[in-house]
Amino acid sequence: MIRGLAASLALCLWPLMLAAQPVDPAQAARAAAKALEAAAVDLSKADSARDRVKALTITLKAYEDGLEAMRDGLRRVALREARLTQDLHSREAEVARLLGVLQSIGAAPAPVAMLHPDGPTGTARAGMLLADVTPALNTKAAELRVKLEEVKTLRTLQESAADTLRRGLDGVQKARADLSQALADRTNLPKRFTEDPVKTAILISSTETLEGFASGLYDITEDEAAGSLPDISHRKGELPLPVQGRVLLRADESDAAGIARPGVVLATRPRALVTTPTAATIRYLGPLLDYGNVMILEPQAGLLFVLAGLDTVYGHAGEVLPSGSPVGLMGGADAGPGTILSQAGDGAGTQASETLYIEVRQDNATVDPAVWFKMKKEE
Incomplete structure (x- = not known):
């Protein structure tokens, strides 16, 4: 079942791979x-999957990828339709002349079209001229017909997109609800320690910085299992980002207010799913300082991934999560079909209005997240 869902996810990623190459906008949509x-x-199959959380996570990502591809496809459609329309409008006079010539040729009876006032010689010359001109006229007419048909196809796609988007948005909302329920029902995760809620509350109330809180994390646990976590240093620079988005600020880059932080800021779409990039222990989850909801993951001893700015967080402190497990959702609200279509018509994608802050701490010192996470150079 999971293998089948993974195959479907690959199908859903195909439009995104196409987007990196020149592709027909209608085909992409x-x-x-x-x-x-x-x-x-996949969503209908996820209920019967043995690992329902994993199946729903794959399904939710498939919906997110499909909606992202749909937004991009509609943007391409709108831009292509606008260019074609502008081109046709700029050639109105030429098109009118072409249509006039074609209508004249088509309306004249064949014998009359072959006669010339200057007699047989003129008729022969006119015939040779017509033989030279006709293919060019036919080519122009065929080119015009192709462009008009493409405009018609693109407009039809835009008109039918609202229903496709509505079904996709309904599906992604149901997948989120089902995933939240499946996570609440999950009881089979191993635990490395038990969190002491009193010590945690004291640490939160007494700390003023993320650094101070992170340094005190190991003092708020009970019955922590002995043994070290697996070393993942061989995966440096190859870990996937925990959420679909783009890098807004890199480490130590100043924001609009002139504030620079040692982590990276990702711009994401509302309600985007956040997952752990590798197997990790949940060290803390919940509100912290001015960061909103925070998820602190420990993939190996002494290494912490801090994810800040989530709206919803999943799990319990001490749980050991498999790689790719959902840890939360971003805030905001999904744009409706009308908004998506309107923004696509303007040649823009829907806004990535939410931000996720990622900080990496190793041996209680900050490390540039680019050391661990795979980030595109153009981002």
Whole structure:
């Protein structure tokens, strides 16, 4: 079952891979619609999956990828339709002349079209001229017909996109709700320690910085299992980012207020799913300082991944999560089909209005997250 869902996820990623290459906008939009249909099928199968959390996580990511591809496909469609329309408008006079010539040729009876006032010689010359001109006229007419058909196809796609988007948004909302329930029902995760709530409350109330809180994390646990976590240093620079988004600020880059932090800031879409990039222990989850909801993960001894700015967090302190496990959702609200279509019509994607802050701490010192996470150079 999980293997089948993974295959469907690969299908859903196909439109995104196409987006990196020159591709027909209509083809991209249709592929994205099929990706959303595949995600809907996966959602119906997830209830019977042995590992329901994993199945729903894959399904939710498939929906997110499909919707992202749909947004991008619609943007491409809108831009292509605008360019074609502008081109046709700029050539109105040329098109009118072409249509006039074609209509004149088509309206004249064949014998009359072959006669010339200057007699047989003129008729022969006119015939040779017509033989030279006709293919060019036919080519221009065919080119015009192709462009008009493409405009018609693109407009039809835009008109039918609202229903596709509505179904996709309904599906992603149901997948989130089902995932939240499946996570609440999950009881089979191993635990490395038990959190002392009193000590945690004291640490939160007495700390003023993220550094101070992180340094006190190991003092708020009870019955911690002995033994070290596996070393993942061989994966430096290769870990996937925990959420679909783009790098807004890199480590030590100043924001609009002139504040620089040692972590990176990712711009994400509302309600985006956040997952752990590798197997890790939950060291802390919940509100902290002015960071909103925070998830602190420990993938290996002495290494902490701090994810700050989530709206919803999943799990319990001390649990050991498999790689790719959901740890929370970003805030905000999904844009409706009308908003997505309107923004696509303006040639823009829907806004990545939420931000996730990622800080990496190793041996209680900050490390540039780019050392561990795979980030595109152009980002």
